[in-house]
Amino acid sequence: MKTLQIHENDNVLVALTDIQNEEIIYHNGVKIVTKQFIPAKHKFTIEDIGLGEHILMYGVIVGKAKTNLERGTLITTSNIGHETSGFGKKLKQIQWKAPNIEKYRHRSFMGYHRADGQVGTANYWLVIPLVFCENRNVDIIRQAFEQELGYGKTNPYKNLVKQMKSLYQNGRLERIADLTTDLIQDNSEEKLFKNIDGIKFLTHQGGCGGTRQDSESLCALFAGYIHNPNVAGATILSLGCQNAQFQILQEKLKLLDPQNTKPLIFLEQQKEGTESQLLSQAIKRTFLALIEANKIERESSSLDKLTIGLECGGSDGFSGISANPAVGHISDLITALGGKTILSEFPELCGVEQELINRCQDEESAEKFADLMQAYSNAAISVGSGFDMNPSPGNIKDGLITDAIKSAGAAKKGGTSPISDVLDYTEYVTKPGLNLLCTPGNDVESTTAMAGSGANIILFTTGLGTPTGNPISPVIKISSNTALAQKMPDIIDVDAGGIISGEKSITSCGEEILEYIIGVASGQIKTKSDRLDQNDFIPWKRGVSL
Incomplete structure (x- = not known):
């Protein structure tokens, strides 16, 4: 399969592999001739789209055409702009069908039981x-x-410098390029x-x-x-x-x-x-x-004692269709089991606000989320910025052309469950279920906040690769594509790229990650970020940070 239409209403396709200029693609019986080279992870139109008309992806508005776009045209920052449908009050009650949790109902992890009833995955x-x-x-x-x-940790680079010093002193500079470095020793x-x-x-x-x-x-x-x-x-x-x-x-x-x-x-x-x-x-x-x-020693604990932070960073055009939905399935499993999950990064929920508002279990939470999103957006605009400036150069290069495209994919980490609570920055998670936490989109500021709100494990999806970790909450890195997992095996814990190739389903990949979570939570598996001693900690000063 070379392309994917994420939602039946979308008017763009995602290229799963490179597609050549003037290559013929058939979609729902319609012949599409590409107008230029379409790199993997990028999107192209499946119908003619006029100037000012909306670009739809994930079933929602993610952009607006800056010019007339013929069928088969690659969408870029030059021909579409950021656009969303806006949001208002809660419009409907969510009808949620929880996933089957029978195989996990009696599963447990070995954790540290605290006097207040919480259970740690580390000490x-x-x-x-x-x-x-x-x-x-x-x-x-x-x-x-x-x-x-x-x-x-033993620093292997000290020995590298020692060897270079010796070569320099002995006039052997030509040998520096041949030096190798040992792995960091734990x-x-x-x-x-x-x-x-x-x-x-x-x-x-x-x-x-x-x-x-x-x-x-x-x-x-x-x-x-x-x-x-x-x-x-x-x-x-x-x-x-x-x-x-x-x-x-x-x-x-x-x-x-x-x-x-x-x-x-x-x-x-x-x-x-x-x-x-x-x-x-x-x-x-x-x-x-x-x-x-x-x-204190590790003792058995049920999975409802897990509080899972849901994070993404260095995202690419595959994040929203592989790693993020797999993490979303885990979120649904954990909430169905009575545990807690945390979805943060409010600038990266731009364009899906109404969907999230409708998923809130009560009007108070819906209004709090809407107010926090509006206040954050206004603060960004007041300093001459805005959520539309959220995507990084790396995001754009790998297919996330607008913040709305990025956000619609990022929100998939939250699965489909009802939202039990909405929290402002530094508020602590107390209610089982999916919780929304107001943080910046900045990876470290966000993971810092989730640990401060009670996350005892953090799932971190990435398409480009990032070494981010946290001092107290183990961070499990999940790649959206197999090429990244092979290129940076020192930072990736689980590869979700099999979803793109068709070797894994979202459900099977999610369950694979959940097994990994249980191993980490029990102290049997050490995450790559912990092995590298990644202890990133950046408090948010409540200024504008996208």
């Missing part, structure tokens, strides 16, 4: 600076702990604390100097990270005079955990005195806390 200790002034001290603590406790077999997956250090550039709202939001995000079931406790460093005060963090954490079930170590540099006194206290008290955190 981490956090070291957090409330303000960027403490980043250096956090880095010193990192250097003190990681290698000695077996959490550090020292986890040498871990002192067998039940602690790692110590994570969340350095950042906030806490002071911005608005008070930024600092309050940062504290709310940290509270979510501490409350996340993958976290055992935290060491918190403060300078003392910054906007992000420990009291604010405590207040935010109390809203999530009124019983204060997790241990916190708090140290303020302006009270402790010398840097040496601060660091010595932090290291000694953290070490003693790690001894206690190591006493």
Whole structure:
């Protein structure tokens, strides 16, 4: 099969392979002669489309013709523009047929049970600076702990530099091109604390100097990270005079955990005195806390204790028809089992708002989603931007011509289930089912937010490849195409490209990914992003970020 019509109402086809200029394609008995070369992942018209008429894909409006388009014309940024149908109030009640979950109803994973009833897929200790002034001290603590406790990674590139230095000193520069690099070595077999997956250090550039709202939001995000079931406790460093005060963090954490079930170590540099006194206290008290955190062991848990973040980044023209729908099937399975899933990236829901509004279980959630989307869009417009400027050069090059095309495919990660809740940035997931979380489309800002809202696993689809990870929530990378999985096997966990070739169905690929999730959640499989020590953490300062 060379082409795909995603929805019966679409007036474009997706090229599954390269299609040559003047090649004849038959669709529903109609002969189409291509007007130019059509690269795989791109789209071309199946009928004549006049100036100003709509481009339909996924059954929704995704663009508007800037000129007359003959049948067989490749759509590009030069001949179509971003366009959506808009949105309003909730128009209908969703009628959802849940997938068959019999084979998973009694399945389980081995997780860390917390006092508040949550279950972690990992067991981490956090070291957090409330303000960027403490980043250096956090880095010193990192250097003190990681290698000695077996959490550090051997850096093979140091040896590469050492070899180049030697060749340079001996006048052998011609041999540099022939040097090879070993793989990054994982020292986890040498871990002192067998039940602690790692110590994570969340350095950042906030806490002071911005608005008070930024600092309050940062504290709310940290509270979510501490409350996340993958976290055992935290060491918190403060300078003392910054906007992000420990009291604010405590207040935010109390809203999530009124019983204060997790241990916190708090140290303020302006009270402790010398840097040496601060660091010595932090290291000694953290070490003693790690001894206690190591006493918890993995126990069996049902799959309804999973909270799955749904993310995409470095997307291509196949993302919306392979990896994203497969993840959507997982979302439906998890919600049917009583678990939670999180769909974020609000700029990448542009054009499918009405569908999502109609899927909300109640009017309050529908109105909250509409208000958040409108406010976000207005903020982007006010600074001379807009959701239409969301697609990256890489997205466009690989077939995502407008934000509406990108969004319609990105939304497929949310499956078809009802939406149980709508959350603003830093709000924590509490309701089983599919949850919408307001975040930017920026990969790291979005994954950072989902972990702060309770995700204990994140699924990350990609068509172009990206090394993004998260400090506390294992990130499983899923490629939309097999070429990427073969080219970048060091970052891809699961290949969904078989959906494009016809070797896999969306259902079978989704179930394959779910088995992988269970392995990761049980500590039996380490994700590629964890192996590469990808600990990306970028708080959103609530400015315009697409």
